Amino acid sequence: MNREPDWNFWRSFAAMVEHGSLSGAARALSISQPTIGRHIEALELALALKLFDRTLSGLKPNATALRLYEPIRTAQAAIAEANIRATGAQDTLLGTVRITASLIISHHVLPAILAPIRLAYPNIALEIIPSDTSENLLLNDADIALRMFRPTQLELISRHLGSTDIVALAHETYLARRGTPRTLDELFQHDLIGFSGSTALIDYAKTLGYTLTDDNFAIRSADQAYLWEAIKAGLGIGFGQKVLAQTTSGLVVLPIDIKAPPLPFWLTTHEHLFTSPRIRAIYDALANGITAYIRGEPKTPSIG
Known part of the structure; x- marks a missing residue:
């Protein structure tokens, strides 16, 4: 090996293995396809190993790449856990809180709920991640998630806020x-x-x-x-x-009973993030706002 590879090269490598294409890896990491390609080439050069076969349909991980993938995923999980613990140790109402929810909730429900929250916590920036996929809180993809199902991972704290028909x-x-x-x-x-x-x-x-x-x-x-x-x-x-x-x-x-089961709302965060004052403040405020929404109450719920 010529030198220890940059960690960003490994992130691009893992994304390529997971998503199977330059475009998929680029979307997952929010960087360009050419950057992913350069990272893969630089990683192969640093390791003096060929990791991907170049085919007409794109880059395909070879047996060596698949053997390296698992320890890299383990390392990513460990780093994510360290970041989560560090966030949980912060004791100020400053910084950013990342919230993920479905497209419908993000576009049509959250804005009204977030308005009074922003007034109450002006020093906390909110990053909204609209997504109908399940962002992984264990891998630090988001700080707080609004789910329409009950998460089962032991490391997560979840609160059932109610259901809507x-x-x-x-x-x-x-x-x-x-x-x-x-x-x-x-x-x-x-x-x-x-x-x-x-x-x-x-x-x-x-x-x-x-x-x-x-x-x-x-x-x-x-x-x-x-x-x-x-x-x-x-x-x-x-x-x-x-x-x-x-x-x-x-x-x-419509005046028709379609006999559909009610849609539950679960607010979720990582157990180590729950100790962070800014995460806890936004988590509790969101819980109040979403509960008021489910009940059909006015769109300016109390923060406390």
Whole structure:
């Protein structure tokens, strides 16, 4: 080995193995594809080892790379744990708190909740990470996560804030044009809005005794935020949170029991971050704000 490789080279290496492409690794690390490529070349040069096969479809990790990957992942986890413990040891209401939540919550719920929090804690910057994937708090991807399921890792602290009903809904302009369905039979004759790349709605309809296909969905997308905007634009009937629908101008909750289980809200952080005053302050304020949202209370909840 000529010299010890820069840690950034190893981060790019791990991202390449995990995501399988320069583009995927670049997105994961928020750096450019050429930078990932240079890191891989520099790592191979420093180690005097070939780690990736160059193919027409891109870089493919070889057997040596796969053997090196696990200790690098272990090192990444250890560094993330050290960062988490260091953050938890800080005793000031200064710095940044990173919050991750779904696209819908991030775009349509959090802004109103964060307004009074910013007034109460002006020296704490908030970084919002809208994502429908599960950011890993154990790897320091975020400080606080709002989940729609109960996390199970022992190192995490989670608080159940309540649940909201999932309902069928549409914009009043769509209903004025097509009429308001009042039964499941009528509902499934309308233009439906749903997910592409997922059979969740189709599978759920089957449990209710209805056979649907992709053809039943006039508008499809893998992006939750787009689907919400499509409902608001009157493009069809969709499904979403009852409390959000009731506070969105023009949306109508349909008088149909779709028998969907309620959507739970869990606020989560790492146990070592919970001792940080700034993390705890934002965590508690978020808990109050989200609880008020679930209850349909005014959008300026108390901080304390």
